[in-house]
Amino acid sequence: MTDRAPVLGPDNVAGAGLGELAAVPFAARHIGPDDVDAQKMLAAVGYSSVAELLDAAMPEAIREVRGLRLPPAASEPEVAAELRRLADANRPMVQMIGLGYHGTHTPPVILRNVLENPAWYTAYTPYQPEISQGRLEALLNFQTVIEDLTGLPVAGASLLDEATAAAEAMTLARRANKKSSSPVFLVDSDVLPQTVAVVRTRALPLGIDVRVADLAEGLPDGEFFGVLVQYPGASGRVVDHGSLVAQAHERGALVTVAADLLGLCLLRPPGEIGVDVVVGSAQRFGVPMGFGGPHAGFMSVRKGLERMLPGRLVGVSRDADGAPAYRLALQTREQHIRREKATSNICTAQVLLAVMASMYAVYHGPDGLRRIAARTHRLATILAAGLRSGGVEVVHGVFFDTVSARVPGRAEQVVAAARDGGVNLRLVDADTVGVACDETTTEGDLLTVWRAFGLDAQPSISEVDASAAEPLPAALVRTGGYLTHPVFSAHRSETAMLRYLRDLADKDYALDRGMIPLGSCTMKLNATTEMEPITWPEFANIHPFAPADQAEGYATLIADLCGWLAEVTGYDAVSLQPNAGSQGELAGLLAIHGFHQARGEGHRDVCLIPSSAHGTNAASAVMAGMRVVVVACDDDGNVDLADLDRAIGEHADTLAAIMVTYPSTHGVYETGIAQLCAKVHEVGGQVYVDGANLNALLGFAKPGRFGADVSHLNLHKTFCIPHGGGGPGIGPVAARAHLAPYLPGHPMLGDDARPTIAAAPYGSAGILPISWAYLRLMGPDGLTAATGAAVLAANYLATRLREHFPVLYAGNKGLVAHECILDLRALTKSSGVSVDDVAKRLIDYGFHAPTMSFPVAGTLMVEPTESEDLAELDRFVEAMIAIRGEIAKVESGQWPAEDNPLRNAPHTAEMLTGDEWTHPYSRAVGGWPGGAGARRKYWSPVRRIDGAYGDRNLVCSCPPPEAFES
Template sequence: MTDYAVRNEFQQRHIGPRDADIAAMLKLLGYDSLEAMIKHVIPPSIDGSNVLPLDDGISEAAALAELKAIAGRNQPLRSHIGQGYYATHTPSPILRNLLENPAWYTAYTPYQPEISQGRLEALLNFQTLISDLTGLPIANASLLDEGTAAAEAMTFCQRLSKNKAAKAFFASRHCHPQTLDILRTRAEPLGIEVVVGDEFQVEDASPYFGALLQYPASNGDVFDYRANIERFHQANALVAVAADLLALTLLAAPGELGADVAIGSAQRFGVPLGFGGPHAAYFATRDAYKRDMPGRLVGVSVDRFGKPALRLAMQTREQHIRREKATSNICTAQVLLANIAGMYAVYHGPAGLSAIARRVHGLTAILARGLATLGVSVEQKHFFDTLTLAVSDAQALHSLARTTGINLREIDASHVGISLDETTTPEHVEQLWSLFAGAGTQPSFAALADTRDALPSELLRQSPILAHPVFNRYHSETELMRYLRKLADKDLALDRSMIPLGSCTMKLNAASEMIPVTWAEFGNLHPFALAEQSQGYLALTEQLQAMLCAATGYDAVSLQPNAGSQGEYAGLLAIRAYHRSRGEAQRDICLIPQSAHGTNPATASMAGMRVVVTACDERGNVDIDDLRAKAEQHRDHLAALMITYPSTHGVFEEGIREICTIVHDNGGQVYIDGANMNAMVGLCAPGQFGGDVSHLNLHKTFCIPHGGGGPGVGPIGVKSHLAPFLPGHAQLERKEGAVSAAPFGSASILPITWMYIRMMGGAGLKRASQLAILNANYIARRLEEHYPVLYTGANGLVAHECIIDVRQFKDSSGISVDDIAKRLIDFGFHAPTMSFPVAGTLMIEPTESESREELDRFCNAMITIREEIRAVERGESSRDDNPLKNAPHTAAELVGEWAHGYSREQAVYPVATLIDGKYWPPVGRVDNVYGDRNLVCACPSIEAYQE
């Protein structure tokens, strides 16, 4: 009889190799089953292959239906809460052609600029937007949210202020409350005192190295800060201004007021509320401070033909260079969201943005005038989009508003706040009046439509904005659609080919996982809406936390950290708070292996810990004897060990349980970096073999897309004794200790991970880990006769990634790791991770989602490249003029004069399979040195390109 049960095909859709391929791959490796191979990879001491208590996976249709029911429990009332979060219209061509387009959301961080020119141009547009609106010449490619951007500004001011004796940072009481909370969290481990007060009452600024002001103020006031800023400058303090971008189209720029730094959120430029994120923050500063700015910076360089080419500038991977001396642990951005915001500005242009701002402000002025006629006291004389009202019974007013589908901002028992936004209509204004009119006659909108604006005349913007052609051309849908397509065609993303980056896990972002992201039930909810209005999100987060506990062996999870770096930081803060709760505040030593990811030592320093580096042996494993010696040497001060498992070298270290025991025996806690969790889910669990806390990269193991370099989510799992010290938030039961501006961080992309786990189920997740390990070992075996595989486990196998050593080619042929990486572009591939964790090597991670055909295509490319190197070694090809040294090759070069000692065909069609689908890089090899010496961080004039 036919089985009419709904089939769950998702597992086999997610996993690339078919059964016959798996058998052939195992045969090459010398095993007759996946289980037999895995037993030779996972040390028996940590084998946890029977400990994934998750339900069986369900079909895509069933999972979407189940999640739709959960989403339906949210009640997205019309929000007038404001406080840094506003409803907005995402233009449909941006929604369809960018946010929902895998060419944009599956791309990796643009570390290889030649194959990233499209998204780099989009980010340069964003930087130019920010620079223009803030009146400051240098802006970065985005940060995580406004609150963390403010925290970065605080430490930035501390580093650069000439008032070196000062230990305090002033924060205006007019700042958003969530921003003040994050400042306190970040300041405490660093010994910084955050003083919250009224900036107009500060007569002596000498105690402060810096200050933060909000413009417009959180309560709605628009203040002229020029005298305040000058007062701080006279004390050699630097001043940061948190500014609303839409307001800046009408108001004088922070840079014109004298600010040294401007920070804020680009959320209201087309990015949905999403219960708090992901949203792109911005950071802009003066030219003199550009080399100290946190985060990423897109700049203009030239390629080898002298043609303008974009690239990430100095800050690209600062943490790996400076480690515990790094100025920030931020190694990501919110690229996808920054690109949406930038394209919102491109689509609307300067006139369109100003018109939106004038409309929002005009409606607010009409609202205020109507309220005055009703006898309601409006506390602001000058405002942009927000009013604070004095009322007799705030709670009764909130209750009445909610019955009509409206959320107002809660302030206190006698005040409420109202913020308007792009989506507000005259009918909405009239509905707000009705809340206050009672049985009386409410005002007529038409009668008040001629209301004058309420912006202070001395602060009206005089400087032009967005004069660059990019903001003045693409205003029809046809033009914008083609512009987005042109940019996407310049790039390589997962929709074109495998991205074999070790440590970064570029796995499939399945369409069914992505669909819920744009559901209104998830997108239209304000992060500070009442709990009864967010029951769907609360159910989603509770279920996801339980899923992640099951996958990791931990007892509790916080979803608040909105990047892996934030997860690291939250994890170390939990350890720090735990020691202090036990009266052991002196524990401040953090042991970190020398092979660790660069954010680890940077994070430890930010958490107020001292870093002690431990050695690795010749196989790349932690040197246990050295670890033991240093743990015992510092036993009275040992706070933590930060270790990545499987190791950064792609190996399951046999001694991990012993390592954890050594740390525990000496009073420390074990932080296991979850960057390589893709090799462990269903096979072993860090919470069961000695970990006390781990962060998880949901944008790696759990399928949230990288988005061209962000968004990411970095939740932490902890054992029960650390649970009381998970991040808090004003909206949560624990009020202190927020690390992100919203209580659940980037909540709107959590459905992606929920869908992945729900569809895969326990068995599917375990099989995914097995196939990730199989694919990596298959590549290692196919390449080992051409390239030495640098590290393997005790049985000659790797984990989910392998490192191939190419250092010897520098002497034998003059070929460098960069040459190989750029030559791979000619084959249509993104390079593996370069020179990490070992300089001059390539770390390859194929993920379980890649088919055997794609693995073979990559291996064939690498083998062909090896043959090209051999040709140089044999003297058959020039050391200075060969396909690797000149890679990548552009179409323009192909049709021009050809002076190379190898053929055009070898240059661009080195293997026959490329003829059917060739990727053409838009620029030649980018000159990094030129770019760092000649930073151009905003769109150059069109004349510069013509030159």
């Protein structure tokens, strides 16, 4: 544990020494229990020190003798100053590069009240919908925006970025296409280059043949199952794809359009020409570029494909009173249910960024969005007309916001001249320059660009504006309305917008209210000092393809973070490109595949996965082209080494890898992990350790040194990037030296040989300052103390709750790691009270529920983390003990099995204040159980939601106001 600074009263301040006056170390702010409370917790667990507890719980075979070689901890002011110096080393320019990344103005009311608001950024994925109604409504707004602008009936709640969304559309098309057995997927040559790279990476292991061609010349001969086009294209060209779509459908193919969301405010929606899928990025709806991310990708589909959507889908259902209520629909946890049969490994979304984009649409409304799009388009029109007047060839006559100009042999000179004037342009080739306008473009920027092209006589903006003809033909101009739901016209003033955001936030439960004890998800403190820098312009407004000398601060930060993550994990190399844990899994498995391929052992395609593993493991293995073989767990929850021997014996010659989570998904330090690694290595396989539970190892053990070859790390778990209601996340992949050559690369960095996992070279780079700050603030001692505190907290809860709820699995001396599984199955059998009933009843007590029925059905998995203090841990314990007492009353028959506080939970204020009360318990028992928590009472805005009704009656856009009036 970390010592607190000495308490200085009024009588001894004056005589205190400098050391006594030092600020409280950040680790003492991050770690909840102080030394006094830690001793109380240790006494309850039966140990005298955290070191003694860890010695008993953690196998000696994995313990790291050498400590963490990291810079010592710095204070919050020191870290803020260091980050300011890094930020100052970046040079925000006027960004006119385009290629899917554009300048945008984040409305300050959204910046302050969403992105900088812990009520939004510390929330968890809305698996408990009753306490997530605010963010679910915001996501429903997002889906409605996407559906309206793309012209397709169903959209998901966001994907990771545009490129991965396009790759998901490719696999969806192959899955859905019953007419063609062809492996060929056609990609237009005007698709964004980073999208092409990601699509190629994802296609290769699946045996899909990606062929790139200029489809403006027509469809090539031969069969193909799908087509991908860009609208507008990377070059800026806007093409009428109507005939292409018709021809593709005639030939049995599905068509995906990658569309620009702002462009769709003016351009004819793809849905009107019969496309099957539309994908893209919502970045330019108020989300900063952030050196490439995080941004909300999107996907919408035609009728009939909605049940194949990857990721999350918010639907409208009803609660126990029949009132409209929102929930995740259909494939809520597809990977955990279907495992290797899952159609995607995406298990999250970019919720925080989707919320920002949806609120940007709410704030501006359809008229405001149309004005922004029209102004952007008009600036591009003026730009092109001015270039033509100066003798420069404009390549395409029809465009929205991006102009391609030919200057034979002078392209580099033009780009350099613009850069000297503070503007970044796109160097397409030696003869061509791309110039993209956006919401932030000014008339002065056009003058700078004209000068860079060497126009002898500088045109007058007003004169060019008066004479420039509209380049969009009438057939490509949008004619119908959009965003007609009242939510997009009701919040025009900032006062109204402020109150709307507050109303939604008040409906939700996030870490700013209380503990979220979710097993496997590590909901720890996201400190304000860590969060603040991500909104600084020097980090937020850098284009991912800007010249390297404009991002030197980012380069230093990235190098530091890669080095520090390699040190704490024991690996040799780290890639920060994967922008989710699922993508880190895929990157690690592709590295293993590349390694085997390079050694002439490409036939190795079997991936062993324990039955307890995260569901994304199996889905990722299939996406990497591997065959999944399940290895059993023994009665103690450990990987069954005898069954492992059986699997290895059967597949020795084709074994590519094993994927294990350590500590195990059951929350136990398995003693056989080193032996497991050795067995797999002996037959030529590689060991992938899922880094989801690194919070129980940091400072004590390093996967790269106890036998693992590669891992992904969840920066949104162990390293303090907040969950944001279900995203953003970052899943860097770390590997030993022999796998390092096969880690992700990126074509925009001149690396076409390696797999490309995400659209941007460094994934969600804009939030990397959070984890950088966490590591600097904690230092080696703080990180080690945090691990000890997390393990102590989990064992404290297990010890106090064990006599009320059996702890399903434990390791050495009955100890757990950083989480424990409470077994409710016997109680359910004796009382009829389900794990769902307990989860919903915890809402009445003021808690988010633990993880339900994963990895074992009928259980709750609890992870307290190191950030919760003893008072909050005890509050949770007392709530769970009280709930056990309530279950006893059901068991005894005092309360009927179908009418009791657990079955009726959560209790709303409306329910408790109604005229009628027919239940066999008091209103006080229902709403204020135990009489506790009234001061900080959280009220669920809806009663328990009927999920099955929502799936049978699928509604995935904003319901009309009259739905609530009834």
